[in-house]
Amino acid sequence: MTRRLLPVLLAAALLGGCGVPVDDEPRRVQPPPGGFPTPAGTATAEPxxxxxxxxxxxxxxxxxxxxxxxxxxxxxxxxLQHLLAGPDGAERDRGLATALPGTVAVAGATLTGTVATVDVRQAGEETGRNDEILAFGQIVCTLTQRPDVDSVAFRRDGQPLEVPRADGNVSSLPLTAADYRPLLGR
Structure with a gap:
């Protein structure tokens, strides 16, 4: 009987020594000094x-x-549809405009993981615009400010689409705001 009881007692002693000690009553936990950081690009709710x-x-x-x-x-x-609608009156009064209408014909966007994929149709010939870099930059910089989007890919007819970056080079890989950093804040 002692041989059977010994393993049980040993297990109880070992398990009793594990874990967090129990206090007799709740105790206050002090938060670390300073504020809690908010990740860049997150939408924060107000009261x-x-x-x-x-x-x-x-x-x-x-x-x-x-x-x-x-x-x-x-x-x-x-x-993306809000972006495509362009600046409102107050934003236009601050000198903001858009390069999107007539430059990039957007069909829609989906999110897979943290990559937003924007479907683009062929733009009409009557557009008269040539500022594609700004148009694609608007889309990438807008969507990558979301907490759920790390990069933006473009496709046409289901195939990856090469789009211009700020340096003039084209890429069919997902893009980030860093690809348009030279154009930001001008």
Whole structure:
């Protein structure tokens, strides 16, 4: 009987020594000094429940950020549709414009993991615009400010589409805001 009881007692002693000691009553945990960091590009809710919707427009020959207050961050496709609608009156008064209409014909966007894929149709010949770098930069810089998007890929007819980056080189790989950094804040 002692041989059977010995392993049980040994196991109980070992298990009793593991873990966190129990206090007689709850104790207050002190937060670390300083504030908690908010990851870049995240939408933060205010007490009224509204969040910032980041958008990227054109000012002069560069890209400029704008923020709109919305009830909740929309899905990727709806966010892109807000960008395609262009700057509102107050944003236009601040000198913001868009290079998108007539330059890039967007059919929609989807999110797979952290990559937003934007489907692009062939733009019409009557556009008269040649600022594709700014147009693609607007899309990439807008969508990568979302907390759920790390990069943006473009495709046409289901195939990867080569798009211009700020340095003039083209890429069919997913792009990030860093690909357009030279154009930001001009």
């Amino acid at each position: 009224d429940g509204r969040v910032d919707e980041p958008l990227c427009f054109v000012r002069g020959d560069g890209l400029a950020a704008a923020t709109r207050r919305v009830d909740g961050l929309p899905g990727v496709d709806a966010h």
